[in-house]
Amino acid sequence: MATQKPAQVPDVTRRSARSRRAIYDAALALVAEVGYPRTTIEGIAARAGVGKQTIYRWWSSKADVLLEAFLDLGEQAAQAAGQQTTYAIPDTGDLAADLKAVLRATVDELTDPRFEAPSRALAAEGVVNEQLGREFVTKLLEPSLQLYVDRLRAAQDAGQVRADVDPRIALELFVSPLAQRWLQRTGPFGYDYTDTLVDYALYGLAPR
Structure with missing residues (x-):
């Protein structure tokens, strides 16, 4: 009598990972194609080939889906480049060079x-959508800004920045103009611009 093979148990974890990846890809693609306002949970589900109840099982809104998809995109890009997913601004001892390097990388990403x-x-919708704006700041913006705060504090400890400077305000001297020019397309957006921002900002931060 032939021995009956045991039935294979479906790998739920792998299937969930595939579905999650498909949803990430669908959300990012739709936002690029039709914009955030016209992107819907139903559209994401159809594009990903899943039921919308699958999406609602993991996320409460399309904003949550897109934010998580965007964070995952950054992690995937870092892994593909062989980089760590826990970021930090380099500290070579040369504050200007370190800031210029990270701002150039920001230009490349943007x-x-x-x-x-x-x-x-995410940036545009966050201006008019209060909930999305808060989540954008909490999950994406603040962690990045904290890296600048940490690097500027290290520079203060090394005597490269005045002790009375508030790093959280100081970082806005180069980060805010960069964001505004990128969002509004008000002028050239490249390495020359970001290098100049750092030079201008640090001239005012240098010890007296």
Whole structure:
């Protein structure tokens, strides 16, 4: 008598991972194609090939989906480049060089088609959508800004920045103009611009 093979148990974890990845890709693609206001849970579900109840099981809104998808996109890009997903601004002892390097990397990311469309969608919608704006700041903006705070505090400890400078305000001297020019397309957006921002900012931060 032939021995009956045991039935294979479906790998729920793997299936969930595939569904989550499909949902991430669908959300990012739709936002790039039709914009945030016209992106819907139903549209994401249809694009991903899942039921919308699957999405609601994991997320409460399309904003939550897009934010998580965008964070995952950054992690995937870092892993593909062989980088750590826990970021920090380098500390070579040369504050100007370190800031210029990270701002140049920011220019590269903001002009990368994979990042530009969802970045613009999240930033623009966050202005008119209070809940999304709070989540955008908490999950995406503040962690990045804290890296600048940490690097400027290290520079203060090394005597490269005045002790009375508030790092959280100081970082806005180069981060805020960069964000405004990128969002509003008010002028050239490249390495020359970011290098100049750092030079201007640090002239005012240098010890007296």
